[in-house]
Amino acid sequence: MPHSLILNIIPQSPIYPNYLTGRHYHALFLNLISSVDRTLGDKLHDSTADKPFTLSPLQVKMDEGIRQRREAGNSHILQYQQQKPIPPGTPCWWRISLLDDTLFSKLTQLWLNINPEQPWHLGSADLFITSILGTPQFTQPWANACSYDQLYDRASKSEKTINFALATPTAFRQGSYDTALPSRDSVFKSLLQRWNKYSGMEFQSDWIESIFPSFFNIKTEIASDSRSKFIGCVGEISYRIMGDVEVGLIKQVNALADFALYAGVGRKTPMGMGMLRRI
DSSP states (O other): OOEEEEEEEEESSOBOGGGSSHHHHHHHHHHHHHTTOHHHHHHHHHOOSOOSEEEOOOEEOOOHHHHHHHHHTTOOOOOOOOSSOBOTTOOEEEEEEEOOHHHHHHTHHHHHTOOTTSEEEETTEEEEEEEEEOSOBTTBTTOEEOOHHHHHHHSOSSOOEEEEEEEEEEOEEETTEEEOOOOHHHHHHHHHHHHHHHSSOOOOSGGGGGEEEEEEEEEEEEEEOSSOEEEEEEEEEEEEEOSSOOHHHHHHHHHHHHHHHHHOOSSOGGGTOSOEEEO
């Protein structure tokens, strides 16, 4: 059952920009896991396979005026680079998605017994996790939970337009290099691979040739840390199912589009990249 969890966080000391990077988010998540299951934490740390979780960059909560201006501009892009330290006491949130049922169940004690006065560490900063959201919220579109069966059962049999917001820099492996262009093959094959690995409900790929981009408003952005630079795209893109496609295949495409909230696409999703959701 995929889960998209929002952790509300209050830093107790400044969080400097050099610690607001993918590898530091990854380390914080593994520390959370190891606090309840050290063996599992070590296993995920050592694994080179596709990871059963995704992480977001840390998001600073905006005041109402800034939020309204962003919404007026129809911006779905998240904060993925902080130029200044985040001051102590600043309300923040962080998204964790889990694709594997067993992973969520092994962490139940963590979710149920989170201590809002226990400090966690992001680089040199101490953080308090004040609450965890796991169900849909009017003001928080990234919080949700839905079983794979429900995702499939609820998927539309007739909707032929798929609109995505690429919220953090997104790129895909192409041969020996990365490409920042979200082609239909890159996006839907990435979703299909993760669906088939974790859902227990395998889809074929017959329908991919029927999908075509119909709108895009995207740009390239650079996310960097002390070790590397990562070029990806952010923005909005729409795809359209064209031609005479049978109902069952349309349903599969829509199930994958709804699954995108949890799975992300492309490279480095366990480090904050490749976040997207259907809009």
